[in-house]
Amino acid sequence: MKKSFKLILILSVFCLFGFDTVKLSNIINKSAKITDSGERIAYISSVFKNVPYKDNTLTGNSDEKEVLVINLKEMDCFTFLDYVEALRLSASPDDFVMNLKEVRYFNGEVTYKSRKHFFTDWVSGEQNSVKDITPELPGGITVEKFINRKSKNKNWLKNLPHTMRMITYIPSEKFDKDVLRLLQTGDYIGTYTDKQGLDVTHTGIFIRNEGGEFLRSASSKFMKVTDYPFEKYVNGVKGIIVLRNK
Structure with missing residues (x-):
């Protein structure tokens, strides 16, 4: 061309x-x-x-x-x-x-x-620009999930297969200052869900600056891209998955 x-x-x-x-x-x-x-x-x-x-x-x-x-x-x-x-x-x-x-x-x-x-598709291919660092963080739990399988005979996305995947997440009750210190600005955050067939329900970016630690995301609650106090956010969800650029 x-x-x-x-x-x-x-x-x-x-x-x-x-x-x-x-x-x-x-x-x-x-x-x-x-x-x-x-x-x-x-x-x-x-x-x-x-x-x-x-x-x-x-x-x-x-x-x-x-x-x-x-x-x-x-x-x-x-x-x-x-x-x-x-x-x-x-x-x-x-x-x-x-x-x-x-x-x-x-x-x-x-x-x-x-x-x-x-x-988690971001880290399931052969050529990825990010890596899953969640297993390296303290307090992680690893679970087996069949991504995209909503029920026995139904998928979340029709005409697409489901995929078995081992997923590690940090439960909110295990999230503490030790985990927080290990996070870096620019880490990609997924909000873990225990719903069958799904890995996360929301995504964002971890930001640390002079004002504190925040989740920067396109929020359906606030209807815009905004920053939200990170610890407060994590305390209100099931857990998090953390991806980091290579």
């Missing part, structure tokens, strides 16, 4: 949602100067603070063809992480598009079947 045509394609994708590509380039250029990956994630994610929450922004399902969606004007908790991680890995808008494919889809294949629908 010729470079000029590729650039036009990229611009058309962004313009579809009215996104300022100059702003995108500025974000990438500034983040590239931040050598610490966690701090880079903190900076990139801060750019999206107060962006409105909206679920189901991705197209495609078992009956409809999947297309690559880049909507930086509104997002849910999972697409928020998609965009932040793809931007972390990028040195240009071209890189961002390619990295988003790799972050959101297995082998970068833009299909509904290949989409990483579940949080």
Whole structure:
């Protein structure tokens, strides 16, 4: 593909949602100067603070063809992480598009079947930009789950298989100052659920700054990307799963 045509394609994708590509380039250029990956994630994610929450922004399902969606004007908790991680890995808008494919889809294949629908999908493929550090933290519990199996004869996502997966999480009652000290800014956090067939019900980013520790996420409660006191959040959920950039 010729470079000029590729650039036009990229611009058309962004313009579809009215996104300022100059702003995108500025974000990438500034983040590239931040050598610490966690701090880079903190900076990139801060750019999206107060962006409105909206679920189901991705197209495609078992009956409809999947297309690559880049909507930086509104997002849910999972697409928020998609965009932040793809931007972390990028040195240009071209890189961002390619990295988003790799972050959101297995082998970068833009299909509904290949989409990483579940949080732990991020660490189940062969080429991952993050790793699961939950087993390294104190107090973890490992359970066997059949991801996507809602009941004996029904899946959460129809026409997609279920997958047996061993999942380690830190129960909220085991979360203490020792665990908190081991978390790093930029860690990706999944809110563990004991619902059959699901790994998490919410995702966000751990942020530590002069104000304390926070979960930064696209929140359906507050209807925007916002920061929430981390310990208070963990105390109100079943537990957490922690992924960290490599």
